Amino acid sequence: MSRKLLIEHAEVPGIASYETYRKHGGYASVEKALKTMSPDDVVEEVKKSGLRGRGGAGFPTGMKWSFLAKPEGVERHLVCNADESEPGTFKDRYLMEKLPHLLIEGMITSSYALGARRSFIYIRGEFMYVLRILEKAIAEAYANGMLGKNILGSGYDLDLVVTPGGGAYICGEETALLESLEGKRGNPRMKPPFPAVKGLWGNPTVVNNVESIAAVVPIVNEGGEAYAKIGIERSTGTKLISASGNLVRPGVYEIELGLSVEEFIYGDNYCRGIANGKKLKACIPGGSSVPILPHYLVTKTAAGTDRLMTYESLADGGFASGSMLGSGGFIVFDEDQCIVRNTWNFARFYAHESCGQCSPCREGTGWMEKVLYRLEHGTGTLEDISLLEEINKKIEGNTICPLGDAAAWPVAAAIRHFRDEFEWHVKSPQEAQTRNYGLIQAPLEA
Amino acid sequence: MIKVTIDDVEIEVAPGTTILNAARQAGGDLVPPAMCYYSKLPGTGGKCRTCLVEVAAGSTADPRPMPKLVASCSTTVMDGMVVKNKTSERVQTNRGGVVEFLLVNHPLDCPVCDQAGECHLQDLGYEHGSAKTRYREERRTFSPIDIGNKIKLHMNRCILCYRCVAVANQLTDKRVHGVLHRGEHAEISTYIENAIDNDFSGNMIDVCPVGALTDKTFRFKSRVWFLKPYEAECACTKCSGKAVVWMFGNEIFRVTARKDKYGEVETIEDKTAWICNDCRFDKKDPSNWNLIGPRKIDRHSVISQGKYATKNDNNPKLLH
Amino acid sequence: MKADHPQAVNEAPIEFSATTMAEMNRVIGLFPEGKQKSAILSVLHLVQDEFGWVSVGAMNRVAQILDIQPIEVYEVATFYTMFHLDPVGKNVLEVCRTGPCQLVGSDDLITYIEEKLDIKVGETTKDGMFTLKTVECLGACGYGPMLMCKYQFYERLNKEKVNEMLDAMREASNS
Numbered sequence: 001m002s003r004k005l006l007i008e009h010a011e012v013p014g015i016a017s018y019e020t021y022r023k024h025g026g027y028a029s030v031e032k033a034l035k036t037m038s039p040d041d042v043v044e045e046v047k048k049s050g051l052r053g054r055g056g057a058g059f060p061t062g063m064k065w066s067f068l069a070k071p072e073g074v075e076r077h078l079v080c081n082a083d084e085s086e087p088g089t090f091k092d093r094y095l096m097e098k099l100p101h102l103l104i105e106g107m108i109t110s111s112y113a114l115g116a117r118r119s120f121i122y123i124r125g126e127f128m129y130v131l132r133i134l135e136k137a138i139a140e141a142y143a144n145g146m147l148g149k150n151i152l153g154s155g156y157d158l159d160l161v162v163t164p165g166g167g168a169y170i171c172g173e174e175t176a177l178l179e180s181l182e183g184k185r186g187n188p189r190m191k192p193p194f195p196a197v198k199g200l201w202g203n204p205t206v207v208n209n210v211e212s213i214a215a216v217v218p219i220v221n222e223g224g225e226a227y228a229k230i231g232i233e234r235s236t237g238t239k240l241i242s243a244s245g246n247l248v249r250p251g252v253y254e255i256e257l258g259l260s261v262e263e264f265i266y267g268d269n270y271c272r273g274i275a276n277g278k279k280l281k282a283c284i285p286g287g288s289s290v291p292i293l294p295h296y297l298v299t300k301t302a303a304g305t306d307r308l309m310t311y312e313s314l315a316d317g318g319f320a321s322g323s324m325l326g327s328g329g330f331i332v333f334d335e336d337q338c339i340v341r342n343t344w345n346f347a348r349f350y351a352h353e354s355c356g357q358c359s360p361c362r363e364g365t366g367w368m369e370k371v372l373y374r375l376e377h378g379t380g381t382l383e384d385i386s387l388l389e390e391i392n393k394k395i396e397g398n399t400i401c402p403l404g405d406a407a408a409w410p411v412a413a414a415i416r417h418f419r420d421e422f423e424w425h426v427k428s429p430q431e432a433q434t435r436n437y438g439l440i441q442a443p444l445e446a
Numbered sequence: 447m448i449k450v451t452i453d454d455v456e457i458e459v460a461p462g463t464t465i466l467n468a469a470r471q472a473g474g475d476l477v478p479p480a481m482c483y484y485s486k487l488p489g490t491g492g493k494c495r496t497c498l499v500e501v502a503a504g505s506t507a508d509p510r511p512m513p514k515l516v517a518s519c520s521t522t523v524m525d526g527m528v529v530k531n532k533t534s535e536r537v538q539t540n541r542g543g544v545v546e547f548l549l550v551n552h553p554l555d556c557p558v559c560d561q562a563g564e565c566h567l568q569d570l571g572y573e574h575g576s577a578k579t580r581y582r583e584e585r586r587t588f589s590p591i592d593i594g595n596k597i598k599l600h601m602n603r604c605i606l607c608y609r610c611v612a613v614a615n616q617l618t619d620k621r622v623h624g625v626l627h628r629g630e631h632a633e634i635s636t637y638i639e640n641a642i643d644n645d646f647s648g649n650m651i652d653v654c655p656v657g658a659l660t661d662k663t664f665r666f667k668s669r670v671w672f673l674k675p676y677e678a679e680c681a682c683t684k685c686s687g688k689a690v691v692w693m694f695g696n697e698i699f700r701v702t703a704r705k706d707k708y709g710e711v712e713t714i715e716d717k718t719a720w721i722c723n724d725c726r727f728d729k730k731d732p733s734n735w736n737l738i739g740p741r742k743i744d745r746h747s748v749i750s751q752g753k754y755a756t757k758n759d760n761n762p763k764l765l766h
Numbered sequence: 767m768k769a770d771h772p773q774a775v776n777e778a779p780i781e782f783s784a785t786t787m788a789e790m791n792r793v794i795g796l797f798p799e800g801k802q803k804s805a806i807l808s809v810l811h812l813v814q815d816e817f818g819w820v821s822v823g824a825m826n827r828v829a830q831i832l833d834i835q836p837i838e839v840y841e842v843a844t845f846y847t848m849f850h851l852d853p854v855g856k857n858v859l860e861v862c863r864t865g866p867c868q869l870v871g872s873d874d875l876i877t878y879i880e881e882k883l884d885i886k887v888g889e890t891t892k893d894g895m896f897t898l899k900t901v902e903c904l905g906a907c908g909y910g911p912m913l914m915c916k917y918q919f920y921e922r923l924n925k926e927k928v929n930e931m932l933d934a935m936r937e938a939s940n941s
Contacts, residue, residue: 084905085903085905086903087864087865087866087902087903087907088865088866088903088907089905089907090905090906090907090908090909092905093905093906118798124905125807125811125846125848126848126904126905126914126917127905128811128917129917129918129919161796161797163793163796163804163805163807163808164807164808164811165807165846166807166810166811166842166845166846166847166848166849167846167847167848167849167901168628168845168846168847169902169903180807181804182801182803182804183803183804183805183806183807183832183838183842184803184838184841184842185625185628185841185842185845186845186846190491190492190517190520201801242907242908243908244866244869244870244907244908244910245866245869245870245907246869246870250907250908250909251908251909252908288864288865288866288903329866329907331865331866331869331907332869333869334869337869341868342865342868342869345863345864345865345868346864346865349864349865349902349903351629351630352629352847352902353629353902354628354629354630355628355629355632355845356606356625356627356628356629356630356631356632357493357606357632358492358493358494358495359493359494359495359496359544359547359548359605359606360495360543360544360547362547362606362629362630362632363547363548363550363551363630364547365629365630366629366630367547367550367581367583370583371583387580390580393543394540394543394544394546394547397513397514397515398495398498398514398515398540398543398544399495400492400493400517591773620835621835621837621838622835622836622837623837624837624838624840624841625841626771626840626841626844626845627771627844627845628844628845631771633771635771635773636773636837637773637774637822637836637837637840637844638773638774638775638776638822638836638840639773639774639775639776640773640776
């Protein structure tokens with residue numbers, strides 16, 4: 001069983017209240033940081049921890065922090081990205097709902113490290129009930145001197161505001177989030193300049209995912225080196241995994257990075273296998289934007305080694321036979337699921353969520369959705385399959401923000417691994433309307 | 447000054463120059479096309495992706511190539527940067543892809559579109575487009591609407607360059623139109639029935655790269671290549687009064703700002719010579735204008751293949 | 767594909783209740799001086815909480831309150847899909863239709879609700895009690911199929927739970 005650094009106390013009754021949270025060791029990192037450490041010391045510990053951004057991109061958090069511009073007399077901000085919208089991902093909601101003070105504690109310690117005196121939590125509008133929980137917790141933190149002026153007598157002031165989105169996946173992209181936080185449409189900005197130089201209202205800004213900010217708490221409490229000892233290689237620490245799809249026990253799990261995928265899917269402490277006694281058909285291990293893996297590449301890499309829950313192992317084989325850890329949105333498909341239908345479903349999602357600002361994404365996502373709709377509904381052609389591959393290549397890498405790639409990769413991967421099933425939909429459209437294709441066979445060389 | 451190489455041509459430009467503007471300084475056919483960037487409107491660019499180029503070497507200090515193609519309109523040159531546009535197969539292929547995307551929902555109504563002949567998308571399609579479409583789906587359609595009594599909006603033709611929004615933001619005091627909805631449903635609109643009523647709103651027509659915003663006082667009157675453009679000026683209290691009048695015989699069919707070969711309104715006496723709506727829509731009598739001489743239209747579109755502005759054509763008063 | 771969004775008729779700004787106004791002032795006050803536009807999404811949620819949807823008159827009032835042009839409000843309200851720009855029923859059922867929910871039966875859930883309420887997705891029941899919409903991922907993937915109504919999540923739904931839920935909503939709306 002993995003150690004739990006984040007959600008160990010999540011199910012303790014009353015843990016959402018300041019008092020109970022404090023009794024269980026809460027706000028120790030604030031005391032330690034503000035009383036015994038300089039802001040740079042905190043940044044140093046986060047660097048040592050090897051923590052990588054938990055929102056999906058996996059960029060080292062300490063390095064991101066060190067890029068923050070610090071011009072004299074200009075306000076800086078820390079913005080927490082709580083716009084959790086990547087299909088398959090629901091860990092931040094769990095963390096905020098159960099442990100609102102953990103996020104607030106992380107915000108205080110991190111804001112101190114960055115010299116931010118006005119920080120924000122941008123939470124997706126659909127999580128309004130979670131926003132209310134956070135608001136209440138923030139009020140408690142103010143009342144107990146953890147927010148506001150001169151926190152714990154340190155001379156450090158911090159104001160923390162939680163504010164909702166309005167229903168837009170794209171606002172999970174950090175510059176779209178900042179636009180939204182400025183009260184505008186969530187159109188991603190051109191980069192450079194990066195938010196670290198020019199962010200919220202033109203001020204230097206760091207945007208971090210909920211889980212990344214929460215992870216700063218154990219990192220400061222136990223030290224970056226201790227944190228880095230957990231995990232394997234450049235995948236340090238623990239990670240929240242959101243498990244969904246056809247599993248016996250879907251839900252949010254905190255794992256030590258390095259756990260085997262086999263253990264995660266089938267182990268008694270985790271998902272306990274595929275629901276209803278069925279077989280595993282495929283898995284999307286890191287949220288809907290990452291490539292899908294067919295069953296024979298889920299627990300083993302193409303080289304035959306055990307696949308592990310790490311940034312490196314899940315990406316083993318590149319896009320030919322690997323995927324990505326992404327946001328940790330682990331979506332499992334049983335043998336009865338239709339890959340074409342699911343690929344169309346996700347394509348529809350990206351078309352719906354494209355901001356429409358740049359042409360490859362605006363037109364390309366809509367086009368792919370329509371072609372996939374035809375394939376799924378029995379009027380597709382074999383040329384459509386190659387057309388999809390073509391559209392894909394023209395979107396990938398050519399857009400302002402990563403939504404284009406996120407829309408392109410899943411379609412490319414689905415065709416790469418499940419071409420037979422796509423062709424079957426074209427060749428036997430009647431049959432494809434009445435039953436599913438079933439499991440694909442592993443290629444002979446695998 | 448810093449050195450940058452674009453398609454094997456080495457040029458020196460001021461620090462902070464974008465790749466696109468560096469290319470424009472060099473001139474010639476190494477200049478990437480731009481559908482959304484407009485140098486006279488700060489904040490525009492980056493959206494259409496037609497100006498994507500390959501950076502084969504980032505700079506002398508860090509000569510690694512950039513992994514992705516970059517938008518040349520919003521990427522700043524570095525000393526020693528090596529850029530490939532015409533000479534990059536990858537750029538040409540991907541630009542073709544962008545053109546295909548821009549055309550999937552664009553109506554092929556050039557025969558009835560007032561922009562035909564001076565349309566940037568037409569030029570782009572001619573250069574990079576494919577002879578046939580692979581788009582089997584129904585096109586997205588909108589009904590044309592009036593935005594103000596002098597401007598027609600054909601949303602079907604819009605490529606969402608946002609230039610007209612920048613005009614409204616930067617040249618007028620109260621913006622009443624904008625981009626609504628999102629994704630492929632995004633559209634330029636006023637949302638409510640609302641007239642754009644502002645002295646400089648007509649400049650939206652001049653910046654529109656396609657036929658989405660057209661001049662209602664000129665609609666369907668003539669094809670642009672049948673008209674003779676003349677540089678003209680008038681005493682105007684609202685604007686510079688420096689314009690181009692487009693004539694047939696002794697009649698003025700339309701008035702536009704003076705635009706350079708990139709379709710941008712020219713800088714005259716250090717100012718962008720935007721024209722006011724009075725000059726554009728109301729001064730259609732030749733007596734309103736002092737005709738200076740024929741206007742050379744320096745673009746590769748079909749109107750420049752016409753016969754106006756020849757050397758012999760030096761007497762503007764002698765009209766055909 | 768007709769993507770026409772017909773132009774709306776302009777309406778005079780409407781007034782909000784004292785409670786709504788007080789809450790609006792609070793959320794606007796969370797942002798620094800001159801940055802009141804940042805509160806626009808909070809403010810639009812409050813409008814929708816009061817009226818059930820966001821009308822042109824309400825948006826015009828929001829523009830006054832935030833001291834911005836009405837088009838800036840329209841641009842934002844049409845971008846974010848949570849805001850209903852047309853009148854809706856008392857209970858808007860927003861069913862998640864995205865991949866992870868689909869794997870565990872959201873298609874069937876949508877069909878069941880359509881049959882049960884005798885409306886199609888996008889429609890409102892004749893009595894104005896329910897509007898059925900489909901939405902993209904609501905971040906409850908491990909607990910699907912699910913829907914959201916009035917910011918509340920109804921998870922791991924099956925026919926019995928849907929029946930109970932609809933009855934409870936009907937009762938609450940009638941009382």
